[in-house]
Amino acid sequence: MNHGMTSEDFVLALERYGGNLSRWPRELGEAARALLVQSPASGAALDHARAFDAYLRANDPAAAIEPERCVKIIRRVMAQTHTVSDDRGSSVWRWRSLACVAAPVRVSALRFAATALTAATLGVLAGRGLTQVTDGEMGAIVANSGVVVTTAGLAALLHQPQLMLAEPQ
Amino acid sequence: MGDDPSDDSLLGAVAAGDKRALEVLMARHVAGVLALAQRMTGSADDADEVAQEAFLRVWKSAYRWQPEGTARFSTWLYRVVVNLCLDRRRKKSMLPLEDALEAVDMAPCGLDVLASREGSVLVAAALAELPPRQRAAVCLYYFAGKSAPEAAQVLSLSASAMESLLVRGRRALKKKLMGRGINKLGDVL
Numbered sequence: 504m505n506h507g508m509t510s511e512d513f514v515l516a517l518e519r520y521g522g523n524l525s526r527w528p529r530e531l532g533e534a535a536r537a538l539l540v541q542s543p544a545s546g547a548a549l550d551h552a553r554a555f556d557a558y559l560r561a562n563d564p565a566a567a568i569e570p571e572r573c574v575k576i577i578r579r580v581m582a583q584t585h586t587v588s589d590d591r592g593s594s595v596w597r598w599r600s601l602a603c604v605a606a607p608v609r610v611s612a613l614r615f616a617a618t619a620l621t622a623a624t625l626g627v628l629a630g631r632g633l634t635q636v637t638d639g640e641m642g643a644i645v646a647n648s649g650v651v652v653t654t655a656g657l658a659a660l661l662h663q664p665q666l667m668l669a670e671p672q
Numbered sequence: 673m674g675d676d677p678s679d680d681s682l683l684g685a686v687a688a689g690d691k692r693a694l695e696v697l698m699a700r701h702v703a704g705v706l707a708l709a710q711r712m713t714g715s716a717d718d719a720d721e722v723a724q725e726a727f728l729r730v731w732k733s734a735y736r737w738q739p740e741g742t743a744r745f746s747t748w749l750y751r752v753v754v755n756l757c758l759d760r761r762r763k764k765s766m767l768p769l770e771d772a773l774e775a776v777d778m779a780p781c782g783l784d785v786l787a788s789r790e791g792s793v794l795v796a797a798a799l800a801e802l803p804p805r806q807r808a809a810v811c812l813y814y815f816a817g818k819s820a821p822e823a824a825q826v827l828s829l830s831a832s833a834m835e836s837l838l839v840r841g842r843r844a845l846k847k848k849l850m851g852r853g854i855n856k857l858g859d860v861l
Contacts, residue, residue, distance in 0.1 A: 515839070518838075518839045518842050518843060519820075519835050519838050519839050519842075520820065520838070521813075521814060521842070526819065528820075555846065556814070558791070559795060559814055559815070559845075561791065562791030562792045562794065562795045563711075563792060563795070563815055564710060564711055564714070564792045564793075564795055564796035564799065565706070565707035565708075565710035565711050565719075565815070566792065568703045568706045568707050568710075570703075572706065572716075572720070573699070573702040573703055573706065575720075576698070576702055576706065576720060576723050576724055576727070577695060577698045577699060577702060577727075579724050580694070580698060580724055580727045580728055580731070581691065581694070581695060583724075583728055584691055584694065584728075584731050587728060587731060587732055
């Protein structure tokens with residue numbers, strides 16, 4: 504009833520995937536659970552593996568990355584984008600890359616015009632807002648990772664290049 | 673309507689030269705990148721440099737990204753980070769364990785700091801002694817929370833090769849921690 508998993512298989516899988524059975528491949532995890540019902544020795548091995556995992560988690564050498572440090576890196580990279588811009592290629596190459604981005608975009612002229620106007624307006628607003636983000640605010644952004652800049656600002660950011668591309672087609 | 677754009681959408685904007693999109697992409701991934709680089713190199717300064725270089729590569733190479741592919745942006749980013757860490761692994765040698773422990777402040781309240789930091793210093797030292805690929809596998813799977821298939825993608829390895837690295841890495845890490853005389857973990861290890 505253990506789907507063929509032996510105690511030896513179980514110990515090897517523990518060494519391979521650790522003590523969190525939910526991270527194991529699904530079938531292996533099911534076989535392990537079946538084995539655990541009838542094998543106290545396997546249960547002890549699982550406890551040991553979990554304790555080791557917990558020790559590693561508790562002593563992670565990079566457990567806390569301060570938001571201020573993240574902000575510092577972002578600022579440094581942003582400062583360097585000016586100097587590496589030329590490495591990104593000629594204007595022709597830039598147009599090619601832009602074309603790749605815009606390839607799936609098919610908009611009617613009317614929709615294009617309306618969206619372009621909206622995006623341009625939002626882009627100006629978003630640009631003004633983003634350039635005024637302080638270190639503290641960026642720290643909060645990073646700390647809440649995932650929610651970075653919302654709705655209008657990002658929509659404008661994301662649609663501007665596509666619209667720029669659509670024009671010459 | 674989702675407010676958060678996907679990484680692929682942001683990368684498309686970055687490819688088109690949009691610096692604000694790069695800023696957003698960095699804010700999303702910088703903590704994970706720094707953590708991975710710090711575990712891999714054992715040095716906060718090196719980790720900062722690696723993170724900086726990795727994101728500059730994103731800026732320069734975003735136009736090459738193929739969003740239709742099966743790989744996720746984070747896989748590509750982590751691969752860049754791991755490669756940068758491996759490239760510089762011996763440029764600046766890792767701090768020996770004894771020196772690292774001495775570096776901890778021994779002033780009165782520093783004893784508490786020592787107690788809380790000793791474990792992470794020991795783990796960092798043990799990680800530093802692993803062969804680079806094993807270290808990368810352990811860091812990605814056990815610390816960065818990548819699944820085994822994702823970690824295999826990052827390292828451009830087959831699933832079986834990744835599993836083998838994980839087994840050897842975990843065994844070696846245990847052995848090295850035991851070698852550090854962590855008696856309180858006798859039961860655990």
